[in-house]
Amino acid sequence: MEDRRQLKDTLIRYIFFLFAFVSIAILCMILFFLVREGVPIFEKVSVKDFFLGKYWYPTSDPPDFGIFPLIIASLLVTLCSASVAIPLGIMTAIYLAEIASTRVKEIAKPLVELLASLPSVVIGFFGMVIVAPFLQDAFDIPTGLNLFNASLMLAFMSVPTICTISEDAITSVPIELKEASLALGATHWESIVRVVIPASLSGLSTAVILGMSRAIGETMVVLMVAGGAAMLPSSIFDPVRPMPASIAAEMGEAPFRGDHYYALFATGMVLFIFTLFFNFIADYISNKHRQVGAATL
Amino acid sequence: MSQSTISLTQHTVGRRKYSQVAMFVLFRIAAIINALALFIVIFFLIKNGWQAINWTFLTQSPIDSMTKGGILPCIIGTVYLSVGAMIVAFPLGIASAIYLNEYAKQGIALRTIRFGINNLAGVPSVVFGLFGLALFVTWMKLGVSILSGSLTLGFLTLPVIIGTAEEALRAVPDTYREASLGLGATKWQTIYRVVLPAALPSILTGGILALSRAAGETAAIMFTAAVFYTTRLPSSILDQVMALPYHIYVLATAGTEIEQTRHLQYGTALVLITLVLGMNLIAIIYRSKLRRNR
Numbered sequence: 125m126e127d128r129r130q131l132k133d134t135l136i137r138y139i140f141f142l143f144a145f146v147s148i149a150i151l152c153m154i155l156f157f158l159v160r161e162g163v164p165i166f167e168k169v170s171v172k173d174f175f176l177g178k179y180w181y182p183t184s185d186p187p188d189f190g191i192f193p194l195i196i197a198s199l200l201v202t203l204c205s206a207s208v209a210i211p212l213g214i215m216t217a218i219y220l221a222e223i224a225s226t227r228v229k230e231i232a233k234p235l236v237e238l239l240a241s242l243p244s245v246v247i248g249f250f251g252m253v254i255v256a257p258f259l260q261d262a263f264d265i266p267t268g269l270n271l272f273n274a275s276l277m278l279a280f281m282s283v284p285t286i287c288t289i290s291e292d293a294i295t296s297v298p299i300e301l302k303e304a305s306l307a308l309g310a311t312h313w314e315s316i317v318r319v320v321i322p323a324s325l326s327g328l329s330t331a332v333i334l335g336m337s338r339a340i341g342e343t344m345v346v347l348m349v350a351g352g353a354a355m356l357p358s359s360i361f362d363p364v365r366p367m368p369a370s371i372a373a374e375m376g377e378a379p380f381r382g383d384h385y386y387a388l389f390a391t392g393m394v395l396f397i398f399t400l401f402f403n404f405i406a407d408y409i410s411n412k413h414r415q416v417g418a419a420t421l
Numbered sequence: 422m423s424q425s426t427i428s429l430t431q432h433t434v435g436r437r438k439y440s441q442v443a444m445f446v447l448f449r450i451a452a453i454i455n456a457l458a459l460f461i462v463i464f465f466l467i468k469n470g471w472q473a474i475n476w477t478f479l480t481q482s483p484i485d486s487m488t489k490g491g492i493l494p495c496i497i498g499t500v501y502l503s504v505g506a507m508i509v510a511f512p513l514g515i516a517s518a519i520y521l522n523e524y525a526k527q528g529i530a531l532r533t534i535r536f537g538i539n540n541l542a543g544v545p546s547v548v549f550g551l552f553g554l555a556l557f558v559t560w561m562k563l564g565v566s567i568l569s570g571s572l573t574l575g576f577l578t579l580p581v582i583i584g585t586a587e588e589a590l591r592a593v594p595d596t597y598r599e600a601s602l603g604l605g606a607t608k609w610q611t612i613y614r615v616v617l618p619a620a621l622p623s624i625l626t627g628g629i630l631a632l633s634r635a636a637g638e639t640a641a642i643m644f645t646a647a648v649f650y651t652t653r654l655p656s657s658i659l660d661q662v663m664a665l666p667y668h669i670y671v672l673a674t675a676g677t678e679i680e681q682t683r684h685l686q687y688g689t690a691l692v693l694i695t696l697v698l699g700m701n702l703i704a705i706i707y708r709s710k711l712r713r714n715r
Contacts, residue, residue, distance in 0.1 A: 129607055132609065133607045133609050136608075136609045140516055140519055140520035140523075141524070141530075143520060144516070144517045145534065145537075146513055146579070147517065147534065147537040147538045147541045148534060148536075150541060150576050151537050151540055151544070153556065154544060157556050158551065211451070212451050215451035215452075216448075216452045216455055218448055219449060220452065223449070224452070232456065235455065235456045237701065238698055238702070238705075239455055239458065239459045241633055241634070241697055241698065242459070243636075243637025243639070244546075244639065245639040245666040245667075245670055245690075246462065246466070246669070246690050248670075249669055249690050250465065250466070252673060253673070253683070253686075280458050283455060287455070311441045313437075313440065334543065337543050338543075341546070341547070341548070342545070343545060343546055343547040343639070343640035344639045344640055344666075344670065347640075368547045368640070371551065372547050372550070372640050375551070375643070375644050376643070392547065396544065399544060400543070403539055407536060
């Protein structure tokens, strides 16, 4: 009787162990299928031409499969959106963690969560029908669907990510550190800048990287708002075509297992590797500089 | 001499106080900008969308090449897809969370699993779409269908469920477990009879959040489940469906009369955010209630 109970318990333990590995299994399957459907393009186009080719004309004859403009577009929208989202996200996090009263916090934190939950297609739609005409008039430019608009919309998608993770990092700074600083006569603000922020720096970096990772992979916003021109932009008001936009817009028309189809999967592979890379860095920073009490400062 | 030192100190104190006030105002503005962004989006959708919403809009199929009529097939499609995603993700997610919180010990296995979950959470939704297309639609020959879409969305929302379920399990006090084990229950009996029931309300909150995430997702269902236009409502899980988010995208970018259907686009977007934000609000309110009772 006792033995059977123990046996059952061990068995259940192993079953759960298997379930826990599902995430890893899915991740590996994603990589496998992207490679399987993406690599055949390199029989037609050399790796160098694919990554550094300046022309993406997948449907012309002969087609051009150079994703350089797409990669640059992705990096540019991510960087531009980061320049808005990082200050905004971290400042909001500091406000929520350090400055806001409990009552304000009770309302403000759910608002950030709601902002995070807005479907990307709705933000893309908003950028298209409200922000784009506004920008067109305000800056007197040919189209409001451009790099700037897309970056702005993306910024508001990554702010909640940056804000929530930063806030966790800030609240987990040991209270003694702040108390010591205040006791030495520093103002609250000085304590935040000199003590709290340095102590939570690794958490803040993780937040920033994950926010940028979210921005680079975001699809609907760049699909609807970035303008869609697969060219190297010369100004911030030029339309661009980031990688996710290209995949989403063209997959429907690409002939099954044709060169275009393979090229889009290969683009997906590049995108996947980019986000994997961002996550690697975030993982590394948060493990390497894990804050364990005040002693590790 | 001493007089001037005092005034100098007062002067710097004043300046330090002043810079603190100025910075705090700046931070408050940052927070307000975020709230404002949310309200502006909601405001414009309601302002331009509320007229489109009436009984016909919610209960009819689109007609005249989607320039008139309603969005019933999209609502039904979105409900099927997101509920299907939960059927996939909920059991998997809870099982993962149980292992992570109740069984796992620090070590290489745990780190690998965590790494997998973190990375899965970071995979772009369009990549999930490609994956679903390659695995479910093509390789498993499920076609563009509710089933393919639900599986894809289920995998996409898995990290959300794992995260919230783990947090819920962690919040169950260890004294509960010790009491149960002390009475002679096995580990599994303890989990099943004591820990899970205690954590269930919070786990359900996570489920609602994941449901809303799946309902608003577009890129992952573009190639796996959603169809431009169909007149009939789905009758099996191997049917293609229309879905709210995809419908917004289609009407706004590829419809025959983009300007003419603007009110339908706003209306559809309003229905979608009402669904999504509504579910989120329910989850948030329910969660804060749970925390207060604890």
